[in-house]
Amino acid sequence: MKRLVYLGLVLIVTLVAVCFFLASAAPAGTTAAGTAAAIIVTTADDELNSDGDCSLREAIQAVNTHTTVDACTFVSGDSILTLPAATYNLTLPGAKEDANATGDLDIHSSLAINGAGADTTVINGGSLDRVLHILSSTVSIQGVTITGGKSPDAAPGSGDGEDGGGLYVAANVIVTMTDSSIRGNTTGSDGGNSGSGRSHSGCGGGVYNLGTLTLDHSTVSSNAAGDGSGYSTGGNPGHGGWAGGLCNLVH
Numbered sequence: 663m664k665r666l667v668y669l670g671l672v673l674i675v676t677l678v679a680v681c682f683f684l685a686s687a688a689p690a691g692t693t694a695a696g697t698a699a700a701i702i703v704t705t706a707d708d709e710l711n712s713d714g715d716c717s718l719r720e721a722i723q724a725v726n727t728h729t730t731v732d733a734c735t736f737v738s739g740d741s742i743l744t745l746p747a748a749t750y751n752l753t754l755p756g757a758k759e760d761a762n763a764t765g766d767l768d769i770h771s772s773l774a775i776n777g778a779g780a781d782t783t784v785i786n787g788g789s790l791d792r793v794l795h796i797l798s799s800t801v802s803i804q805g806v807t808i809t810g811g812k813s814p815d816a817a818p819g820s821g822d823g824e825d826g827g828g829l830y831v832a833a834n835v836i837v838t839m840t841d842s843s844i845r846g847n848t849t850g851s852d853g854g855n856s857g858s859g860r861s862h863s864g865c866g867g868g869v870y871n872l873g874t875l876t877l878d879h880s881t882v883s884s885n886a887a888g889d890g891s892g893y894s895t896g897g898n899p900g901h902g903g904w905a906g907g908l909c910n911l912v913h
C-alpha cells in the first residue's frame with residue numbers, strides 16, 4: 663500500500679511539473695495551447711484616445727494597426743476581442759470614413775469579437791453611420807446585437823444612398839456571425855439624379871454583403887431601406903426600399 667501511495671505522489675508531482683513547464687514555455691501573451699490572449703474592452707465609451715482604458719474602437723484599432731492602442735494591448739496571433747455585457751453607443755460623428763476614427767467601426771484585419779450574448783452586448787450606431795464596416799480579412803462575431811445603424815443619405819441629385827445600414831461586408835471578406843442579432847438598422851435614402859438612370863436607396867438595411875457571410879443561429883430583423891427621393895429637377899426620382907433586410911450580391 664505504501665508503495666502505491668508513493669507512486670501516486672510521484673505521478674502528481676510529475677503532472678504538476680509538466681503543467682508548469684508547458685505554462686512557462688508558452689510565448690509571452692499566449693496560453694500553453696497557443697491561443698492569443700484576448701483584448702478585453704473595459705469602457706463602453708466610444709473613443710480613440712489615451713486615457714488609460716480600452717474602448718471597442720481602440721481595440722479594433724489595435725488589431726487594425728498591430729500596435730497597442732491606449733490600454734488595448736496587441737498580441738500577435740489570433741486577435742480576440744472580449745466585449746462584456748453593455749450597450750456600446752457609437753458617438754463620434756463622421757460618416758464615409760474608413761480609418762476607424764469616426765462614424766462606423768472599420769475593421770481591416772482578422773479578429774473575433776466575443777460578446778456576452780445578443781441580449782446584453784449591444785453595439786448601437788446612434789443613426790450617425792452604419793455600425794460595422796468590414797473591409798478585409800476574416801472576422802467572426804459571437805453573442806452581439808448590431809442596431810441603430812444608418813448609412814448616409816445621398817444629397818439631392820447625387821444618386822444612390824449608401825449601402826449597408828448595420829453591417830457592410832466588402833468583397834473577398836469572410837464573416838461568420840453566431841448567436842447574434844442585426845435589427846433596427848436603415849440604409850441611406852436615395853438622392854435621385856438629373857440623368858436618365860434610376861437611382862435607389864442604399865441596399866441592405868440590415869446587411870450589405872459582397873463577400874462570404876455565414877449567419878449561424880442569428881437573426882436579421884426589423885431593418886429597413888431608405889426612402890426614394892422624389893427629386894425631379896429634369897431627372898428621375900429614384901427608388902426607395904432597396905432590400906430592407908439583407909442585400910446579398912452574388913459574383
Ligand SMILES: [Ca+2]
Pocket residue numbers: 709710711712713714715716717720732733
Ligand atoms: Ca481610451
Ligand SMILES: [Ca+2]
Pocket residue numbers: 758759760761766767768795
Ligand atoms: Ca466606413
Ligand SMILES: [Ca+2]
Pocket residue numbers: 756758759760761762763764765766767768
Ligand atoms: Ca468609420
